[in-house]
Structures are given as C-alpha cells and as structure tokens.
Amino acid sequence: MPSFNPKNREGFGGRITIALYRIAQAVECLLRDRGKKQRLSPAQIQALLFLNYARPGVRTIGGLAYRLGVTSATSSGVADALEQKRLLQRRPLLEDERVVMLELTPEGRNEAERLEDVLDEIEAAVNALPETEQAALLRATQSIIRRLQAAGYVRVYEMCWGCQFFRKDLHPDDPRGPHHCAFMDAPLPEPHTYLECPDFVPLQP
Numbered sequence: 001m002p003s004f005n006p007k008n009r010e011g012f013g014g015r016i017t018i019a020l021y022r023i024a025q026a027v028e029c030l031l032r033d034r035g036k037k038q039r040l041s042p043a044q045i046q047a048l049l050f051l052n053y054a055r056p057g058v059r060t061i062g063g064l065a066y067r068l069g070v071t072s073a074t075s076s077g078v079a080d081a082l083e084q085k086r087l088l089q090r091r092p093l094l095e096d097e098r099v100v101m102l103e104l105t106p107e108g109r110n111e112a113e114r115l116e117d118v119l120d121e122i123e124a125a126v127n128a129l130p131e132t133e134q135a136a137l138l139r140a141t142q143s144i145i146r147r148l149q150a151a152g153y154v155r156v157y158e159m160c161w162g163c164q165f166f167r168k169d170l171h172p173d174d175p176r177g178p179h180h181c182a183f184m185d186a187p188l189p190e191p192h193t194y195l196e197c198p199d200f201v202p203l204q205p
C-alpha cells in the first residue's frame with residue numbers, strides 16, 4: 001500500500017495517492033492565502049461558497065455542518081463569525097419558525113463572488129494538459145470520488161440536471177416552478193435547478 005516513506009513509494013497507486021495528497025495541500029494553502037487577504041478563515045471561505053450555491057433548503061446550521069464535516073456547535077461558531085462581519089444573517093423559516101435559515105447579506109454575496117477564482121492556479125495546471133489527458137484525468141478522478149463518497153469520506157453536491165430525482169417540465173404551468181424534485185416531492189423553479197444539492201444522485205449511464 002502507498003506510504004509516506006519515499007523508500008516505499010513504488011508503483012502507480014502509491015505515487016498517485018501522494019500526488020493527490022499534495023494537491024489537497026495546495027488547496028489548503030490557496031484557501032489560507034486568500035483567507036489572509038479577505039480576512040476569512042478557510043472554514044468561513046467554505047461556508048460563504050456553500051451559502052452562495054447550495055439549494056435554499058439546506059442553508060441551515062445543520063446543512064453547513066454536514067457540508068463542512070463538523071459538529072453543529074462548530075458550524076454555529078462559523079455562522080456567528082460571519083454574522084459579526086455582516087456577511088450573513090439568520091432568518092426563521094416562514095413555514096416553520098423553529099427552522100433557522102442562513103442567508104448571505106449583499107456584502108456576503110460580494111465576498112463569496114470575490115472567492116470565485118481561489119482555485120485558478122489548479123485549474124490553470126489542468127488546462128495546461130493536452131485534452132486527452134484532461135479527459136482521462138476527469139474519468140479517473142470521478143471514479144476515485146465515487147468510491148470515496150460510497151465510503152463516506154466525500155460529500156458530493158451537484159445541480160439538478162443529471163439527477164435521478166429530477167423531473168423536467170413536469171408541471172409547466174405551476175407558479176412555484178415548472179420542474180419537480182421527486183426526492184423532496186416539491187416543485188422546482190428554474191433558478192434552483194442550477195444550485196448545488198447534497199441529495200443529488202447521478203442518472204445511471
């Protein structure tokens with residue numbers, strides 16, 4: 001099996017695993033550097049990106065905790081810090097006041113949009129590869145992610161298009177939305193179909 005000891009690092013498996021580890025370190029470093037510039041911790045950066053792109057129903061303390069892989073207390077602490085910076089506000093759900101939604105303020109949305117290019121260095125390195133290598137890398141990394149997801153180490157958030165539960169144009173005249181989510185059994189307005197969802201299940205090939 002792959003090892004951190006360079007003497008034992010033989011074969012593709014070990015070398016690729018260490019390469020992925022180094023890419024993960026680069027991601028951490030990019031988040032830290034950007035955090036220094038924007039006065040945000042890496043967890044606050046991930047929270048802003050989550051709240052900017054996740055579907056509305058999961059923008060809660062629990063949803064944030066699930067996304068960050070932390071406890072509710074830690075998630076609540078991240079939300080408190082963002083609230084103190086006036087980047088986020090808590091709002092009780094109209095239909096059920098016990099549920100508190102986390103909403104980005106206009107300043108929070110601007111801050112999240114300024115983070116869009118945080119992984120540009122990695123994307124530039126990928127774009128420098130020939131297209132055939134990019135295609136092979138995409139297939140390989142997707143396959144690794146599926147396995148890690150099944151083992152519970154990765155949480156994949158995707159948008160509705162391509163999800164097994166998505167029913168396109170099921171009720172085109174419904175004012176709540178023309179599409180339908182069979183998982184939530186609820187209508188979906190068009191803009192929500194482009195948001196990230198933790199309940200996404202890919203269509204079978």
Ligand code: SF4
Pocket residue numbers: 055158159160161163164165166167180181182183184193197198199200201
């Ligand atoms: S479960 Fe699927 S269809 Fe429903 S909101 Fe999530 S991604 Fe969209």
